[in-house]
Amino acid sequence: MTASSLPRRARAAMRLPGWLGSIRTRIALVYSTILFGIAALVVGIIYLGLAHSLDDQPITRKVGDGVVVTADGRAFRFPIEQVDSYLYIEREANARALATLRQYSFGTLLILFASSVAIGWIVAGRVLKPIDDITAVAEEIQATDLSRRINLDRPDDELKHLADTFDDMLARIDQAFESQRQFIHEASHELRNPLAVIRTNLDVTLSDPDATAEDLRRTAEVVKRSTERMARLVDDLLVYARQGSLSLAHERLDLAEVVATSASEFDALAAEREVRLASAAPDGLWVDGDRLALQQALANLLANALAVSPPGSTVRVTAGREGPWVWMAVSDEGPGIAPEDHERVFQRFWRGDPRAGREEGHSGLGLTIVRQVAEAHGGQVRLASEPGRGAAFALWLPAAG
Incomplete structure (x- = not known):
């Protein structure tokens, strides 16, 4: 025994x-x-x-x-x-x-x-x-505070190596917890936009007693596109949580279609906020990229623009081409962004100053994901804004050959 x-x-x-x-x-x-x-x-x-x-x-x-x-x-x-x-x-x-x-x-x-x-x-x-x-x-150490470190001060021996290994392990665990918190914030933020589109379109259609079959069909199409984007968002967020990057499909597409589709999804939300939504994009703006990811980025820009735009103002969605680049932009007539915040606005969890009209409960992930989508396509995102004169965000992407 x-x-x-x-x-x-x-x-x-x-x-x-x-x-x-x-x-x-x-x-x-x-x-x-x-x-x-x-x-x-x-x-x-x-x-x-x-x-x-x-x-x-x-x-x-x-x-x-x-x-x-x-x-x-x-x-x-x-x-x-x-x-x-x-x-x-x-x-x-x-x-x-x-x-x-x-x-x-x-x-x-x-x-x-x-x-x-x-x-x-x-x-x-x-x-x-x-x-x-x-x-x-x-x-x-607690699960909510992993910032403590041993920092053992002694000659370089086995115990020093043990303490340093423990510190490295704590750093990795802290990074894992931070990634988990970021994933939760990102998931909740990214799923909020299509849910808001679905809810607004359904509320508008159901509250209209004179809604025609064509109106119902248009609402159903908007809901269908939003649910498809939600499904893709869930897949992308899972991939991002495992690998730290978005999974992108590559197809030849026209940005004019992306602009038109995204603008139509936010028509009802703009009307509810008493904001005029105008879109303009010529045909033939071809790029090699992921349609749903680009719609996701444009939806983030539209949601932010409508959130800060005062009633009676206009939000414009445009697209065009300049040399080997094509672009699509969203501009608003909101409070604008101070020059010193132009870089910080793309950082994770940056929410801006609530006194300047920024939404205090905003998660601060939308613009971070916009930049990530642009860079994943080999492009970049630019910002032009002054306090009190609105803001314009533009995604610049390489044109398809």
């Missing part, structure tokens, strides 16, 4: 007591045992060597009647009756010296034992201090 096959209670009963099972205690015991063992070995060797030397090689020896020779070869003559007494005294002195040495040796061993325990405990504490720091940081 192996230990893993024993019941949990039996395995728990086989464990060491809490004070004996701690890592610091075990390390202290190991260090103490090693230090005490080395010291005891040294003291024992010294004692045994001295005892053997005194026992086998006395300081003096008797070579004849009344003659005593010392260890250095000098000879002394004593009366015969005094020689045995002299040698007896020497043996007694040697025995007493060995006894004294034993006492000091045992005392030294006791002191060494206590010192080795203390040294082992201190060394174990210093060895485990970085691990205690790692544990303390890990206990303080």
